[in-house]
Amino acid sequence: MKIGIVGSGAIGLYYGALLQNAGQEVAFLMRSDLEKAKKTGIRVVSGTGELHLSEVQVSGEASEIGICDLVIVSIKATANSILENVLPPLVGQETKLLTLQNGLGNDRLLAELFPRNQIFGGLCFVCLNRTAPAVVENFMPGSVSIGPEKAENGEAAKELVALFSEAGVKTRFEPNLQLVQWKKLVWNVPFNGLAVAAGGVTTDVIVGSESLCEEARGLMREIIAAAEALGFEFQEGFVEYQIKLTRGMTAYRPSSMIDYVEGRPVEVEAIWGEPLRQAEAAGVAMPKLEMLYAILKQICRR
Amino acid sequence: MKIGIVGSGAIGLYYGALLQNAGQEVAFLMRSDLEKAKKTGIRVVSGTGELHLSEVQVSGEASEIGICDLVIVSIKATANSILENVLPPLVGQETKLLTLQNGLGNDRLLAELFPRNQIFGGLCFVCLNRTAPAVVENFMPGSVSIGPEKAENGEAAKELVALFSEAGVKTRFEPNLQLVQWKKLVWNVPFNGLAVAAGGVTTDVIVGSESLCEEARGLMREIIAAAEALGFEFQEGFVEYQIKLTRGMTAYRPSSMIDYVEGRPVEVEAIWGEPLRQAEAAGVAMPKLEMLYAILKQICRR
Known part of the structure; x- marks a missing residue:
């Protein structure tokens, strides 16, 4: 082939x-x-x-x-x-x-x-x-x-x-390709996003900070709510499973964070903009993602 | 004296x-x-x-x-x-x-x-x-x-x-001292906060960006909702009045942004932490302020 x-x-x-x-x-x-x-x-x-x-x-x-x-x-x-x-x-x-x-x-x-x-x-x-x-x-x-x-x-x-x-x-x-895309977003939105917005930090900093970890949970809940409104199903406990998985990664550098600290373009629209627009079209409010997206859009301008 | x-x-x-x-x-x-x-x-x-x-x-x-x-x-x-x-x-x-x-x-x-x-x-x-x-x-x-x-x-x-x-x-x-403090927070929370979180920008960048300006409005609405739950009254149109006022400031550097870019401590608890805690105690949700506060707490660590 x-x-x-x-x-x-x-x-x-x-x-x-x-x-x-x-x-x-x-x-x-x-x-x-x-x-x-x-x-x-x-x-x-x-x-x-x-x-x-x-x-x-x-x-x-x-x-x-x-x-x-x-x-x-x-x-x-x-x-x-x-x-x-x-x-x-x-x-x-x-x-x-x-x-x-x-x-x-x-x-x-x-x-x-x-x-x-x-x-x-x-x-x-x-x-x-x-x-x-x-x-x-x-x-x-x-x-x-x-x-x-x-x-x-x-x-x-x-x-x-x-x-x-x-x-x-x-x-x-x-x-169901879209279901997997949304599942990957449940991790990518909070961890790539907060790693960039918090100044280029590794995942251990996010799960190690009480308030950032709580925001990661809040973002995951918003993504799951949007995906569910679009007809996708998530198992119980998916949020805590992601947190546990991430604790196991220790000091991982998410790809967007690497792009950000190395001065390359960050995939702001694909990871944060497009899910937000799809959620809005489905009538789901994502106040935390909106805030994160607005900040990322500004700091990732090159 | x-x-x-x-x-x-x-x-x-x-x-x-x-x-x-x-x-x-x-x-x-x-x-x-x-x-x-x-x-x-x-x-x-x-x-x-x-x-x-x-x-x-x-x-x-x-x-x-x-x-x-x-x-x-x-x-x-x-x-x-x-x-x-x-x-x-x-x-x-x-x-x-x-x-x-x-x-x-x-x-x-x-x-x-x-x-x-x-x-x-x-x-x-x-x-x-x-x-x-x-x-x-x-x-x-x-x-x-x-x-x-x-x-x-x-x-x-x-x-x-x-x-x-x-x-x-x-x-x-x-x-009513507290009413004035909350009124000042209606400006300080969004404009000092976003100026820092968006990488050290001036106020014209915030009101000039559609998404950052919308987040500024959302933060103001959260502050006003919290202040109202605590018994303070705000006049109609206060949010748009603040936006208009800020447009008139052109490229203003809010004090927290100056502290941030010059490497001095930023008043994170007084401006964002304490209002958030008072709103939570009054049962008011502030999802956007929570996100902003978590990010500021991290990037303003010295």
Whole structure:
């Protein structure tokens, strides 16, 4: 299968490398890491060892790659506006598109750009950092949940689950993609958000401060209330489960916090803006998220 | 009248200088500005000219000043814990105490420390900056509202109003001190708070951003709801009046924002913590203020 990776940051490098290693034909569309990857290939470092792909197909132009069977979109959602120019050379009638991005609205955007293609979303529960050009480090292999943007494409989503599983990734089929997106937001909204708004702190600072931890709970309750108003169900005790999970992470740096302290764009609209707008449209008040969003929008202006 | 000024920042320098200029005996208790004031006196700069007091009674120790007729407390509320050690040498049986500090809880603290003395509070609606040691600059003379901590001391409060008026300050008698404190909080909570939380911005940025301005309105509504639950009345349209007033200030730097960007302690408890606790005790939910307070508490840790 010919797979195009659009956006070769931590997520794109990591899953692309694993897929190539499992025998797929993978073409990486890159900008900043291009020269380095051409010279030295791509390196995946993890606690259990290192995977080095010395021969990689890397390119700075989508037209050099051409039509793919599968396109994986792993750019930051803040750069989504480039997709309408970047994707067309990669997408034929049969091309499937899979977004592995944070937040809400990414799969819908792809569906708008390519209404006749099958669109899928994947949520990556993983700890990855791109530590140098064309080098990605994995701290926790975690899992990926993949589901279809349209329910009728469930069987095709299962084929993608098999593809990732064969590459050694623990992967789950998720019939209801939006439910998983909202579940991931229950963590991302408070912990990415407060980590940035509180000045660039790690998760242990948030769960270690009585008032910040209480605000994290309040934000989670707002997200769950919105998701429930939209028809999704959450199990009892989900909020406290997230707090407990986060205490176990000790001093974790959420991705938005890293982007913020390193001066890169933060995915403010995908993670905070879009859920707020969807909740408002569903008539759910989110006073805490509104406050956090307004502050983030201001401090993340570059 | 012998007046002791405890805390010779912008507020203490300014009103102390005006009172001395009007013929009162004023003793300034100082720390950082002491040597400069001893050498060159105190200077008040304003648009209409300059007042220079070359001979000033300044001191680093309260015991050198002794018992006063009136003690004016104008330290930052963040330093209130020093008052129980600093004030006793200044306070006799007949001494009146006037706090010119921001936020809630300052007059109550003085009443706890000196239950037999008359306590007053003053709210300064003024634009002042201490621009150098022993130099204060006035950008807008504004007004002071003075009222008694206990209703029975209304007449004595009127004498203080007369004292300030004779010194050239536009001064109002305020029978209900707490109402004025809450009214000032309607402005201070959103504008000092968002100016800090949004990264150290001026007021024009807040009223110029649709989402920050909407959050300012939401915070004002929470403060007014809390104050109303506590029995205070607000006129219709007070929120929009504050927004309009703030638009007129153009790029104003609220005092907490200056403290924050200059690395000094911010009055987090007096301005955000105490109103929140009083509202909670009155059963009023303040979800936005809770969020803002949690963020401020974290980013203002020094």
